[in-house]
Amino acid sequence: MKDRWQGGQAQFIKSVFKTSQLPEPEFPEFAFAGRSNVGKSSLINKLLNRRNLVKISSRPGKTQSLNFFLVNEDVYLVDLPGYGFAKVPRKVQNDWKGLISSYILNRQTLKCVVVIVDIRHGVKDQDLELVTWLKNENIPLLIVYTKQDKLTANKKRQQASILDAGFGISKTDRVLFSAKTGDGKDNLISMLDQYL
Ligand SMILES: Nc1nc2c(ncn2[C@@H]2O[C@H](COP(=O)(O)OP(=O)(O)OP(=O)(O)O)[C@@H](O)[C@H]2O)c(=O)[nH]1
Numbered sequence: 387m388k389d390r391w392q393g394g395q396a397q398f399i400k401s402v403f404k405t406s407q408l409p410e411p412e413f414p415e416f417a418f419a420g421r422s423n424v425g426k427s428s429l430i431n432k433l434l435n436r437r438n439l440v441k442i443s444s445r446p447g448k449t450q451s452l453n454f455f456l457v458n459e460d461v462y463l464v465d466l467p468g469y470g471f472a473k474v475p476r477k478v479q480n481d482w483k484g485l486i487s488s489y490i491l492n493r494q495t496l497k498c499v500v501v502i503v504d505i506r507h508g509v510k511d512q513d514l515e516l517v518t519w520l521k522n523e524n525i526p527l528l529i530v531y532t533k534q535d536k537l538t539a540n541k542k543r544q545q546a547s548i549l550d551a552g553f554g555i556s557k558t559d560r561v562l563f564s565a566k567t568g569d570g571k572d573n574l575i576s577m578l579d580q581y582l
């Protein structure tokens with residue numbers, strides 16, 4: 387149902403810094419994870435057809451809490467803090483990890499974790515670690531290769547198969563996307579809708 391996502395019915399609910407602050411698990415939920423600066427917030431904005439609902443920054447590490455957005459009054463989207471940003475102190479990195487992993491493992495309404503990867507980059511250790519962990523925990527996941535506008539068609543295909551091989555996934559487990567052009571948006575929407 388494209389209108390759910392693109393109809394403009396989305397609002398920021400809250401930022402969560404600890405488990406006790408999580409909103410009631412009232413709605414099906416999708417969480418968006420990925421390295422700092424990969425384009426998580428941009429993807430959510432594009433998905434919801436909103437320019438500025440989620441704050442974007444060229445400075446990595448902008449999103450430091452679990453940010454909840456309510457879509458169409460019946461779905462939560464959760465923008466997770468980015469990982470892999472070296473300037474964040476180890477103590478803070480570990481706190482994030484603890485909060486995020488307990489959220490992912492215990493959230494009954496979580497339908498799928500969307501793992502966002504920059505199509506230009508190879509498979510990074512932390513991405514592989516997350517994907518492997520999600521698979522082991524039997525948490526449904528969907529991988530998005532984003533910023534595809536930055537590559538030529540040839541290079542895009544090449545990078546996509548390198549990433550598929552690195553993550554051990556098939557074409558049907560991932561979506562190519564661009565927050566700049568909106569390419570891949572319909573595909574992403576239909577993948578998400580399958581969980582609803
Ligand atoms: N060309 C292009 N630029 C993008 C795309 N997606 C995001 N960007 C740019 O990448 C930068 C980071 O985007 P964000 O959406 O803030 O990334 P993030 O993953 O939310 O970052 P953190 O919250 O810091 O973890 C911004 O300058 C965006 O404009 C895309 O698909 N194409």
Ligand SMILES: [Mg+2]
Binds near residue numbers: 427441
């Ligand atoms: Mg962000």
